[in-house]
Amino acid sequence: MTDLYSKITQIYPELGQADFALNSGTIYLKNVGDARGDFIAEWNHPTLARPTDEQLEAIE
């Protein structure tokens, strides 16, 4: 199963590790050990829109 980071970078290939970096990145992925698994906790990218659940679910 594709992880959330890979799904997002498939939707937006221009994104890289630096965009997800702790503190300095604009996208913050989190997993608090509940049923949600990995999720987007914050999306502050200046130009790219936060992917919809449908976009993410479409990627296996």
Added chain:
Amino acid sequence: MGLKLNATTGGGSVELDVPNSVTGDHTLTLPSGVGSANQFIKNSGTAGTIEYSTTTEDSDGILHSPNQPYFMASLSSSTAISNSTDTVIAWQQIATDTASAYNSGNNSYDCPVDGLYLVNLTVQFTTDVGALHNGMKINGLGPGTNFDPWCNSGANERGHSRSEVFSLSAGDSISCHAYQTSGGSASLEANRTKVTIAYLG
């Protein structure tokens, strides 16, 4: 005025006195038993009723408080950490939790009393990873202003251990976190990933 008790032999005595000046009438109620060796006596939850403390002092002058909060836990099986994802470590093997303070619902240690807590967290992966981060958060956030929850031990690292002391209030939660940027999922190693939390007082 005091109560003078004369010794059976030796000719001496022991006297129990009250302070020179006292306002009002006061009663000190003694324990019903003799307690155990090396125990302290203290004012109980009912002021004026004296009871034995669980704290003892041994012959070397070392204090022992058996009910002090202490927590020791580890992973009993490997746990996947997705790339670039702040992940709370869900402890699987709880070896010791004297205060029953670990909350498996949100994977945090909920402080039972106010005070200083020493936290030691070892994060180890099954292989070298990129940007291995070892994280400690208080109530889901950084422990303080300009006190980041993370320590980045760098690229191509497998394990990292760190200690911090936090001044916390009863009800504050301590959570342990891991983060890596190897490009894909990496696994925290069973038995090697572990935590201890000790109450310092």
